[in-house]
Amino acid sequence: MYVDPVDSDIAPSGTLLGLLQRGRGDGTLHALAAPRAEALAALTRCVLHDPRRDWQIEHRSLYYARLHTELDAGLDAVEAHLFHPDDGLPGEGMEERTGLALSVLGHLASYGDAAALGLLRRYAVSGANWQWALDELAVRDDDAGLRPLGPAVLARFPRTPDGDAELAAAAREAFEPRPWRLWEEDPAHPAQAERLRRVREAGSFDRWQRQLRTSGPRPGWSVHEVLAWAQEEPGPRREAAAARCLAAVATPEDRPELLAAARSGPDAARAAAIRHLAERDDPAALDLVQEAADEAAALAPSASPPGLLASVLDAFSRMRGAAALDRARHWAARRDDALGTVAARMLACRGGAQDADTVLAALRRTVRTLGPDADALAPLVDGAGRLTIRCAAPVLRHIYRETASSQLRGRAAQALAATDETFPAGFAVECLWDCEESTREIAARHATIGDTQVVERLRRLATDPAEEAGVQSAVRGRLEPDGTS
Template sequence: MFEPVIAPSGTLLGLLQRGRGDGTLHALAAPRTEALAALAHCVTGDPRRDWQVENRSLYYARLYLDLHGGLGEIEAHLFCAADVLEPEESRTGLALAVLGHLASYGREDALLLLRRYAATGTNWAWALDELALRDDDAGLRALAAPVLGRFPRTPEGDAELAATVRDAFEPRPWRLWAEDPREEVGARVRAAREQGSFDRWQRQLRPAGPRPGWSVRAILDWAQDGLERGTELYAPAARCLTAVATPEDRPLLVRTARTGPDGARCAALHHLAGSGDPEALDLIETAAGDPSRTVAEAAVAAFERMCGEAAIERARRWAHRPGALGASAARTLACRGTARDAGLVLGALRKAVREEGPDAAALYPLVDGAGRLGIACAAPVLRHIYRETAASQLRGRTARALAATDPSFASGFAVECLWDCEETTREIAALHAETGDARVAERLRRLAADPAEEDEVQSAVRSRFDPDAAAR
């Protein structure tokens, strides 16, 4: 899947792609045709940086309801030729999830589209999962024949069916079909369920993959062999070393962490860091400058496993360094430092935004640290991240940091956050949004009454209306 092209944050399309609350507010104020075109562009061209963890479906479904939008563009997207040529879940998953939410709100046209796609579409399993949560028994039973027809009555087809039943995210349709009196439906699904259970039992009895011998030397050799075969095994190898290493093995482990071959060296570094060995920090500092990228990255990862006071003190020394180790030290201080480290965390936050932009992965712990340490002078850069990032989860964490650092948050960004695509962001807004804004009280009441809203958000809303009831 190609990286999505995100429009500027000041445009209606850019706001909707980011899932910002202001996107909904601007869409409701814009000409309806323009708003629906931007909305369809988002639903049929998933704008999420990580479609597996970021939320957009409920956000877009609510806007379809508010705009009384038709589903023609979604239908064309689902049933075009690309459905066969590009079968990846990421192409149709968002559209199907939006239809699922619309069906739960009573949109019959969305339910019918889901049924049709489950019967004929490539990503039928996703549509079936949406229907499993929202359709009635009769609607699901009608899909038994077209779904089972996808699996030929051959050994290969039966094996594929068994694997599909075994791995189904929502089991309700398969349970209904197993009760079907027709031989070609009920008996076949029951046989597939039994085969799937047997396959799972076999996998548990015979775990795949090589396993190391139970000595320190054997584990180090296993880690090295894995790297030579193209598989990094130093993390599991370090866990194995924890189980078998004794004080007598320490000289071998220290020597390996200093000069051993890359795979074994990485495993030894991780083990010594995890056990808090007194030489671990010096070994990590040396390894972080190694020409081998594998060793350097493993050294930084090993440092991030350490949580003692010695690691914090070393992080204060390393935070000024360029490169990965300095950035890791700043992240460590953001997560576990004290108020004295605020300047280092703020400097790292500004540097990350300046050099890597508002979507950088390094920003997540630094934003959290700015909020945890209450760094008030971080508010301007946090507001910049909030406006510009295309990652809705980062925006939510930035909102939480702004709630702790920016006095204007309650009357500013917190208001729009009530319409945000991420439930954690809506929860923050429900706790902080200033009710002097006329839109806030009405939005809080709507969230409290919406059956699709998350429990945590509704609990936060109730705490605003009745603090004593929320505490019970």
């Protein structure tokens, strides 16, 4: 009935490795019940080969660190991975190769693992992804451990103008500035402190100079000039900026020019004009959106303008008027193209009870045709929960089990809490061990306290110093003041 996941690097959801790669709570529970060698092998693979679809928004490090502690796993494999010759190879991908392992070490260090702390210090001195390691140390190491790292880190940057510029950028872009402040104030290394002060002041001056030399729109620009500027560097960011500029310079007398650009201008100018008109609920905006979608549907796939269509659909999705919602109902019921999909997503986010069948149909169609990892699923899953579409529970359970995205699984859990009466005694219990804090918080609010395992898990979450405040607050709301259920 449904499309299976296509990412060959993710094991099936019914295997121990697949559960751990997805960050599911059942992964931890199965690992603790499995033979230790099998559990360690699966955990090591996950830590050394980041399984996340998007490492910037999905969490795994605390999840793996907790299981690492439970299994009393060693750090030999992590050390070999970090200091492998591949770490020094040029090119991109450092974050994907070592970021997860470094984050796991950071959590282990916060649990008092001295060996993990030592590995982070060594890697900050000699590793390619040293900035990540330094950020981990910045929130977990003490001053005495951070100060000796300064000379080795600064030695990475030659004492040349280019080296100083790179040093200033590294200090400025650090997630945590604490180590850099310590090194700038270290009386034991006056030359180091002086160099850091100098490059910081030079960096501030350079930023001020760049602000004075901006090439963006200036007061007095006309609509024609803003649209021409949008066309200089086509892309979503430039189009959005041009639309904001049009809001400042366009007058009612400019509407004919904007309509002409929105119908037949170059792609970037056309997208900026349509976005500007949509943001103002112009009466012509919805027809312009439909015209752009119809043109894209009429063209051969090789000749279609996906950039323009994506910009136009984004502009439509931001419209908030009643007319946009009415048109969304019309399109969602009659179109199965990109515009129909975006219209269904709008109904999922803003529609009413009368839109439940349309949202459910779009949810089922998207899973059936694109699989459980489709980006378009997130608002539809949210909509199923918001509209309390109880007959959506089976497809929501499928998404929960199969998706490789822990973010989407958390959305499915939230929707199941509203639509599935079996959730409190089922998936909610598993979610207490999930890798995402928001999913653990949902579980803490809904899980049925029916056995000692659940109560014990709630107590551990309530006292774990690494747990997020929102989760602990939800947990304490389920426990009595004396710590009993």
